[in-house]
Amino acid sequence: MDEQPVTSHLTPLQGARDGQVYFQAHEVSAMLRNIAGSWSSSSADGDPVWDSPGQDPVTLDGPTVQTLAQVLARQADQIDMQCISMTSADPANPSQHRADEAGSAPQDESTDATALEHGALLLGTAERVFATFTGHRHDTDLSRQVIEVLAQAIDDPATYGEQLEAFAEKFRERLEAAYADYGPGRAHAAQDGRYVLAGQPEGLIVWERLSAIRSRIRLKIAWSHSDLPVSMLDDMAQAWGMTL
Template sequence: MSTEQAELNAGEVLAAAERFPWALAAPRERHWPDGEFLDVALRTVRTEECDGYIERLEAFVEQHRARLEEVLRGWGPGSRPAEFGRYALVGQPETLVILERMETNPFGLRRQWEKELEDVLLDDLEFVWGPRIRLSR
């Protein structure tokens, strides 16, 4: 990791993501306080993207507001698909970063995710988001 990337503060990025309550599940329905998923997603932010990343994340979330609301309603906590234990990332604040990375650096996200985490959660998120490029098998 470069020194520039180290300056990207996960706590600040998470706080920015939490400013969009309309895209998030209720706090009592949130998971993974350890930041594991956020850390993996942030490792895919390239050095040249670090400066101003929070502003770009905020712009991404605002740009995709309707789509994010639809994903939360259709797949988030309390939805029929979520009853079966799938789509657990939907509605989590770190998911806003994961989705932004899915759109901005999909191959980097997939590569980093496969090194560190099980594919199923990213596959599920990719399915509900419907990115331009399908990376799952």
């Protein structure tokens, strides 16, 4: 890639009084992903990863370029994750901040009931769509544990069904291939109990959440705050053709 497309993605913020130049975080993370994508394409095509006027082009071997691209993509994810975490609290709700400072907030019965209702909605939707791919029986206890975490990465469980169905329809061939490789009874699934969520209906929700940047970051944050093993999410990302 050349120099111009990189700098053209950034717009300096006006009004800084300390003499420093600042940029919006989302522009920086987008720039990093743009560079990572360009590097990946360049390595695949055999082109230089950096070509600046008046300087010798920089050419690296494919594996090295891919590693560097992954590092940039992960750094972009970290920036977005930190920004989401910083803005996730409601500044207009002082009681929320007091509860956060105390370390935990008491939940009443209505809150628990709502959480159970949302979980049931999500699992019912996932089971219905999952049945269009396989009739495999799943572990309902595991489903409840994972759904509780996934619900934290979904804005409105009541309307999420349409979104999941649209995802399954758009990526049906890719999902069928993933189930063929990693689903129940497949060779990959037998490797030390890995890819267990590929045989679970809630695995569809995991793949849907992984398919967009913001939802992927929200999923990673929710997962990191749970007791579920990180390897379980990493396996699903790998089965979907990405790394976290």
